[in-house]
Amino acid sequence: MSAAVDVLDVASIKRDFPLLARTVRAGRPLVYLDSAATSQKPVEVLNAERNFYESHNAAVHRGAHQLAEEATEAYEAARATIAGFVHAMPPEIVFTKNATESINLVAYAFSNSTDLARGGHPADPRFVLSPGDEILITEMEHHANLVPWQQVALKTGATLRWIPLTDDGRLDLTDLETLLTERTRLLAVVHQSNILGTLNPVESLVRSARAVGALTLVDACQSVPHMPIDVWAMGADLVAWSGHKMLGPTGIGVLWGIPEVLAAMPPFISGGSMIANVTMAGSTFAAPPQRFEAGVPMTAQAVGLAAACDYLDRIGMAKVAEHEHALTSYALMRLEAIEGVEIVGPVEPVDRGSAVSFTVAGIHPHDVGQVLDDRGIAVRVGHHCAWPVCRRYGVPATTRASFYIYNSTEDVDALAEGVVAAQEFFGGAR
Amino acid sequence: MNLEQMYQEIILDHYRNPEGKGLTEPFDVEVHHVNPTCGDEVNLRVNLDWSDAPGDDPKVWMSYDGSGCSISQASESVLSSQLNGVSVSSGMAAVEEMVALLQAGAEPHEPDEELLGDAVAFSGVAKYPARVKCALLGWMAWKDAVAQALAAHAAAVEEKRTND
Numbered sequence: 001m002s003a004a005v006d007v008l009d010v011a012s013i014k015r016d017f018p019l020l021a022r023t024v025r026a027g028r029p030l031v032y033l034d035s036a037a038t039s040q041k042p043v044e045v046l047n048a049e050r051n052f053y054e055s056h057n058a059a060v061h062r063g064a065h066q067l068a069e070e071a072t073e074a075y076e077a078a079r080a081t082i083a084g085f086v087h088a089m090p091p092e093i094v095f096t097k098n099a100t101e102s103i104n105l106v107a108y109a110f111s112n113s114t115d116l117a118r119g120g121h122p123a124d125p126r127f128v129l130s131p132g133d134e135i136l137i138t139e140m141e142h143h144a145n146l147v148p149w150q151q152v153a154l155k156t157g158a159t160l161r162w163i164p165l166t167d168d169g170r171l172d173l174t175d176l177e178t179l180l181t182e183r184t185r186l187l188a189v190v191h192q193s194n195i196l197g198t199l200n201p202v203e204s205l206v207r208s209a210r211a212v213g214a215l216t217l218v219d220a221c222q223s224v225p226h227m228p229i230d231v232w233a234m235g236a237d238l239v240a241w242s243g244h245k246m247l248g249p250t251g252i253g254v255l256w257g258i259p260e261v262l263a264a265m266p267p268f269i270s271g272g273s274m275i276a277n278v279t280m281a282g283s284t285f286a287a288p289p290q291r292f293e294a295g296v297p298m299t300a301q302a303v304g305l306a307a308a309c310d311y312l313d314r315i316g317m318a319k320v321a322e323h324e325h326a327l328t329s330y331a332l333m334r335l336e337a338i339e340g341v342e343i344v345g346p347v348e349p350v351d352r353g354s355a356v357s358f359t360v361a362g363i364h365p366h367d368v369g370q371v372l373d374d375r376g377i378a379v380r381v382g383h384h385c386a387w388p389v390c391r392r393y394g395v396p397a398t399t400r401a402s403f404y405i406y407n408s409t410e411d412v413d414a415l416a417e418g419v420v421a422a423q424e425f426f427g428g429a430r
Numbered sequence: 431m432n433l434e435q436m437y438q439e440i441i442l443d444h445y446r447n448p449e450g451k452g453l454t455e456p457f458d459v460e461v462h463h464v465n466p467t468c469g470d471e472v473n474l475r476v477n478l479d480w481s482d483a484p485g486d487d488p489k490v491w492m493s494y495d496g497s498g499c500s501i502s503q504a505s506e507s508v509l510s511s512q513l514n515g516v517s518v519s520s521g522m523a524a525v526e527e528m529v530a531l532l533q534a535g536a537e538p539h540e541p542d543e544e545l546l547g548d549a550v551a552f553s554g555v556a557k558y559p560a561r562v563k564c565a566l567l568g569w570m571a572w573k574d575a576v577a578q579a580l581a582a583h584a585a586a587v588e589e590k591r592t593n594d
Contacts (some may be wrong), residue, residue, distance in 0.1 A: 366468055366499035374433045382468040396469045396497055
């Protein structure tokens with residue numbers, strides 16, 4: 001018996017996801033609570049990819065035959081759909097392999113521009129770094145928005161700084177004025193933490209960064225799939241996210257950018273499709289987004305991601321957010337009621353998303369996860385590619401449950417019962 | 431397959447009452463191994479004992495400290511109880527047998543109980559690929575530390591020979 005009622009009709013949504021009908025381990029029904037790692041895919045997304053390959057497959061932006069035209073049209077229509085999903089225009093959308101690549105594209109814009117400037121070649125000064133310049137991130141970044149900036153700092157001599165965290169899992173903005181200064185050239189910040197669930201005040205952070213003349217990049221991997229997003233309203237120069245966490249296929253990510261900022265960035269991966277003119281002596285490059293889409297791109301994945309956007313739009317992103325908020329509130333309440341369970345991240349269901357990390361006293365997350373897995377419940381255990389966050393809170397790892405449109409209050413009940421079962425299994429024989 | 435087959439009583443016992451935990455002196459080499467997917471860590475020291483070592487096969491004494499899941503902690507405890515004071519050659523043979531046991535996958539591997547002792551209890555872990563690294567963390571650290579200690583010893587012998 002659940003104490004809460006689901007906002008969405010989960011039973012009907014679940015029927016759209018073939019994988020969710022399967023059993024795991026010894027015939028257990030699957031309770032999938034790992035959507036912050038990757039989401040499952042509705043049959044519409046699978047069909048969109050299949051239909052593309054069965055009826056329209058060809059290399060896009062090259063060739064004059066009918067299939068090439070159809071494939072190009074499908075690819076660019078997908079770009080328009082995905083742009084519309086975040087209230088952007090198609091030329092502002094760059095397709096990448098995943099969000100990690102999107103962020104690396106920006107990181108390499110900085111290090112390549114710096115290299116070009118050092119070699120006496122033209123480069124936009126906003127992307128040229130030297131010793132004394134600073135890159136500001138936060139202590140809650142996913143490794144994907146941390147390691148690339150460590151590398152950029154190493155290569156350019158710039159200094160990496162970060163906004164620390166409060167004990168309750170939020171950004172500690174007390175010393176923001178000393179961290180964000182005219183030395184700051186880039187603020188790269190996560191919108192919603194994949195480990196803590198914290199929803200950061202990116203709009204105001206971005207405004208402060210702009211005021212000191214810094215460029216801004218938002219890692220929106222955990223927000224675009226879960227709430228209505230208007231990239232222009234967010235106010236950042238660049239926003240990165242991945243397709244596979246929002247019901248889309250793997251192998252496709254997005255970098256959104258203000259056209260003028262994208263145009264100031266040198267290419268990341270070079271080769272075919274991204275050029276304007278090529279001679280043996282040298283090349284010029286296409287305008288964005290083509291400049292950043294070298295080689296034959298991930299066409300079927302773009303078509304699949306567009307189908308995912310259509311699917312989510314039909315439900316309505318406000319409804320998605322409302323559903324997840326209710327589930328998260330219920331999960332926080334159920335987990336907090338278990339003695340020995342500590343939430344790692346905001347305990348209040350305010351400005352937080354549906355990734356709920358926790359520890360269970362005396363039981364390592366791996367062991368909690370194993371007991372849950374034995375009951376058919378898929379959670380993530382470990383440091384969630386945010387190792388510094390674990391270090392900050394003095395835990396080696398956490399167990400993380402994350403919810404999406406196909407999760408119900410029953411799933412939360414199963415989780416809470418599973419955690420108690422883990423306590424009985426490891427404590428009972430003690 | 432159920433939980434009890436993986437978490438055999440012997441594993442839970444070692445987890446709750448780890449043997450030989452805590453770093454000791456003297457030691458020749460200390461290594462620090464991490465399982466980067468989950469953050470399990472072990473510090474492991476070895477000390478080679480060349481007194482009455484037949485040929486180039488010294489005895490190995492070890493100590494360790496670490497943190498992690500029940501499987502990694504129990505495995506380190508078993509390692510310490512099985513391999514303290516054994517010769518390099520039999521220790522290396524045990525490590526190889528442990529690897530074979532854990533990487534058996536679907537093909538059951540009939541373990542050499544003589545070599546492995548309590549470590550045979552980890553056979554259930556082989557069915558969970560994500561946990562194999564947990565069970566091997568300490569054993570790989572032992573192998574690495576011994577290899578480093580042997581190399582350091584060989585270098586010292588060589589230096590002494592050239593100086594003589």
